[in-house]
Amino acid sequence: MTDPTALGTDEAHSRLHELTVVDVRTPGEYAAGHLPGALNIPLDRIRRALPDIRHAADRGGVLVVCASGARSDSACRLLAENGIAAATLSGGTGAWAADGHVLHRPRGAVRTGWGTERQVRFTAGAIVLLGLLLGAQVHPALRLLSAAIAAGLVLSAVTGTCGMAAVLARLPRNRPTAADLDETLAALRGR
Template sequence: MTTPLTVEQLKPRLGRLTLIDVRSPGEYAGGHIPGALNIPLDQLDRALPALRAAAGKNELAVVCAAGPRSRSACRQLADAGVTALVVTGGTNAWTEAGHPVDRIAGARPVWAMDRQVRLTAGSIVLLGLLVDLALRGARWVSAAIGGGLVFSALSNSCAMAALLGKLPYNRPRPGTPTLDATLATLATLDR
């Protein structure tokens, strides 16, 4: 079980805890909570040693767009023996509360990954059904996407999100800290 932290509880603690943003680099560049360090969820395993060391120095909190990825990250961290708080409502709740975000210069806002997945999955399902009108059997593509979404929900993983995360607009933009730079920053944090 992860310990929730509301954005109102987070605000006065910024600078006193280590905040990890597990969204894609493109999402992070488009707007993140001030002081948050970007470690994409799919890179969390690589960052575990640095996160374990950082958690020994400061309290660790994890944020994403709305909460699901940060809860998943906190479960991964807990399985590795690292305690972390999860920011309830994520960056969306932060901005809805009127708090400022930092942006990487020149970055445009990118849709949250769950929104990208819904658009892609819905488009493939609809296209499969439409193509089936002319080419019998194409509806099975739609069925496969539906099955993939069910598996995604049951396993709390998403292959489509992993693939979408590799698209150019979700990758690091010039000026976005690399994972290696973030890990180096974590290594220099003091209590």
């Protein structure tokens, strides 16, 4: 399978009016700032949204966005496997903001919580530290916990996926309510 088409931030900005933008980050990340008009469908909910994304793709282009481009690349590959053409934003919302483009926030949204990458770094660091400290004090076998996290981080880097991020995305704070997702899918159908 070929790599998904990637749009630079300036090209995406100039074509924003003709694209349906799907943001595959967690609701907390989306609330912290997203591309104008973007609809939030977390990566783990994309399969449920396939018919609605197909409908949007039939009416125009689809741009998939995340924080850095890794999750949107995965989403584009899944869409392609299901016959839906979509592009990804090079560098994600981080590059979008760094290039001077505006990120929107839902009305009344207050930036609370951490993005997925920050949650992964905190969790991995805490588990490694706990394994090292408890391994020295309680039982040496607990150091295997640190080794397992280190192996997971290496595997994550090699494969471009992150099992810990997938687990953290399932936490209640990182998931949309059913009503939010249904509302988003209805908006997607209306485009």
